[in-house]
Amino acid sequence: MHILLVRHGETSWNREGRYQGRTDVPLSPDGEGQVTALSARLAHLPIAAAVASPLSRARKTAEVILGARATKLELDAGLLEISHGAWEGQLSSDVEAAHAAMLDTWRTRPDRDVPAGPGAETLGDVEVRAWPVLERLAVRLGDDEVGLIAAHDAVNRVLLCRVLGLPLTRVWAFRQAPATLNVLSGPSLDALALVRLNDSEHVAPLLREAHHRAL
Numbered sequence: 001m002h003i004l005l006v007r008h009g010e011t012s013w014n015r016e017g018r019y020q021g022r023t024d025v026p027l028s029p030d031g032e033g034q035v036t037a038l039s040a041r042l043a044h045l046p047i048a049a050a051v052a053s054p055l056s057r058a059r060k061t062a063e064v065i066l067g068a069r070a071t072k073l074e075l076d077a078g079l080l081e082i083s084h085g086a087w088e089g090q091l092s093s094d095v096e097a098a099h100a101a102m103l104d105t106w107r108t109r110p111d112r113d114v115p116a117g118p119g120a121e122t123l124g125d126v127e128v129r130a131w132p133v134l135e136r137l138a139v140r141l142g143d144d145e146v147g148l149i150a151a152h153d154a155v156n157r158v159l160l161c162r163v164l165g166l167p168l169t170r171v172w173a174f175r176q177a178p179a180t181l182n183v184l185s186g187p188s189l190d191a192l193a194l195v196r197l198n199d200s201e202h203v204a205p206l207l208r209e210a211h212h213r214a215l
Helices: 012-016 029-042 056-066 092-098 100-108 123-140 153-164
Strands: 002-007 047-052 073-075 146-151 181-185 193-199
Touching: 002 056, 002 123, 002 153, 029 056, 029 181, 047 056, 047 123, 056 073, 056 146, 092 100, 123 146, 123 153, 146 153, 153 181, 153 193
Parallel strands: 002 146, 047 073, 047 146
Antiparallel strands: 002 181, 181 193
């Protein structure tokens, strides 16, 4: 099986450096262009099954990738972005000023029980709800079939850590650019291998990755 794990395209809040979390911020015009470019890269692939976060930025990303293909897109709340609680809607600079110690722990010493803001979820919470979505998709795919997951930065990081056998303390050890592509392939869920990580060549050339300043 082959699983395309993608992150949604850029939003205005990504560009401004605002924490989004569960807030339903749509793709920006630049973000729509990014996912259109990703769709062109994937146009030759038959996608047997597709699932996305219900938030519009992820749902729209999946819809653009699928285009006119007959695959029915499913929405699953297990793929919602991590809740940032009281940080949502705030600039990262304002969060740093008001919650310096908490933000430092989140950025430098993350773990499965560290909240992503006051009243927020933890990485462990995300794993508990997001991993079963990947499990259900994998069960539906044959040996050479392709599945699509369109989700979010923290969700993708948590799933990739588990596939790679990394503790969640290593969740910041790699990046997830807007509209990035990760590819997982293998004969079963337990035997998935990471084929591509944070592949954003369709958005920015090598060594000039498209960055963002907040989740």
